[in-house]
Amino acid sequence: MADLLEIEPVLILMSDSKYIYDATPENFAELVFGNSMRGPVMVNFWSEKAGPCLKLWPLLEKLVNEYSGKFLLVNFNADKFQQFARNELAVNSVPTVKMYRHQQIVDVIHGAESERSFRDMINKHLPRASDPLMLDAVKLYQEEKSDAAFEQLKKLYQADADNQRIPLTLIKLMLRDGRFEEMLSFVSTLPSALKKNDELIGLVAHANFLLAANTAPEKSVLEKNIADNPADVASRYQLSALFLLDDEYQHALDQLLAIVKLDRSYKDDIAVKGMVSILNVIGSDTPLAKEYRQKMIDELSA
Numbered sequence: 001m002a003d004l005l006e007i008e009p010v011l012i013l014m015s016d017s018k019y020i021y022d023a024t025p026e027n028f029a030e031l032v033f034g035n036s037m038r039g040p041v042m043v044n045f046w047s048e049k050a051g052p053c054l055k056l057w058p059l060l061e062k063l064v065n066e067y068s069g070k071f072l073l074v075n076f077n078a079d080k081f082q083q084f085a086r087n088e089l090a091v092n093s094v095p096t097v098k099m100y101r102h103q104q105i106v107d108v109i110h111g112a113e114s115e116r117s118f119r120d121m122i123n124k125h126l127p128r129a130s131d132p133l134m135l136d137a138v139k140l141y142q143e144e145k146s147d148a149a150f151e152q153l154k155k156l157y158q159a160d161a162d163n164q165r166i167p168l169t170l171i172k173l174m175l176r177d178g179r180f181e182e183m184l185s186f187v188s189t190l191p192s193a194l195k196k197n198d199e200l201i202g203l204v205a206h207a208n209f210l211l212a213a214n215t216a217p218e219k220s221v222l223e224k225n226i227a228d229n230p231a232d233v234a235s236r237y238q239l240s241a242l243f244l245l246d247d248e249y250q251h252a253l254d255q256l257l258a259i260v261k262l263d264r265s266y267k268d269d270i271a272v273k274g275m276v277s278i279l280n281v282i283g284s285d286t287p288l289a290k291e292y293r294q295k296m297i298d299e300l301s302a
Contacts, residue, residue, distance in 0.1 A: 019064045023076040025084040032074055036100040040071040040125040045089070045096040047079035052112040053095045059115055060097070063122065070126055071099075090284060101125055106199075123162075130160040134169055141173050149173065154186075164194060171203050180211040205277035208270060212241035219243075233259045233266050240274065249282055253292045260299050272296065 259271035
């Protein structure tokens with residue numbers, strides 16, 4: 001990883017620390033997305049009107065200085081730049097802390113959580129000695145040696161269980177390889193904390209949809225099953241998967257919402273997780289996503 005101190009001089013220094021910066025709508029892309037290609041960038045969305053933000057600020061400054069440039073802290077005034085924060089960055093409350101890596105949000109904490117929570121967030125995304133070996137395994141996969149790649153990744157994970165990038169990489173490659181049942185079996189062995197990872201939940205939802213679609217009969221058969229028995233949640237889930245493959249998002253969401261109404265606990269909340277996955281794909285600010293997110297919330301709170 002390149003030295004995080006090699007930052008463009010146009011960026012605005014926020015405090016006496018050389019690891020803390022102040023972002024605006026004009027420099028956000030360069031400051032956050034650009035530097036996230038070199039290492040982790042933590043963005044603190046704050047407001048001077050919110051007491052928890054003022055409580056959190058010294059903790060984050062303490063941590064970034066303690067880690068001495070292994071990550072950058074970027075403060076963004078979500079009250080001053082409210083429209084940009086909401087419309088472009090999907091920040092609707094403060095404090096919200098997001099970790100960026102490779103131009104992607106890789107972690108989020110809402111509220112002034114404990115110091116341990118923020119340390120865990122930071123440590124999760126710092127470079128580790130096992131990273132180069134993980135990349136070697138990916139190269140094996142690219143050379144069409146998938147069995148060897150998967151075996152190497154499993155051994156790496158046993159040796160460095162704290163590196164969450166290893167199991168996530170293995171799961172992504174299994175998904176890409178069409179090994180859905182093997183992937184889901186591996187996921188079942190992971191610790192409960194990792195199973196709550198948002199990216200992992202999305203990957204599992206995707207695998208479940210593909211597995212259901214691969215084993216599903218024709219749509220007409222499923223539609224007849226549902227007409228004969230509206231409570232047939234298995235047919236509804238398979239039908240939602242087929243609709244999703246055809247990019248018929250609303251029809252897929254309708255079937256999943258029906259499952260939530262009939263049997264929310266079906267296959268470990270598979271319908272709820274599937275809805276969340278689809279809503280993330282179509283975009284949180286689209287009218288369809290807003291409509292069905294509210295429908296899901298109403299149903300879950302009923």
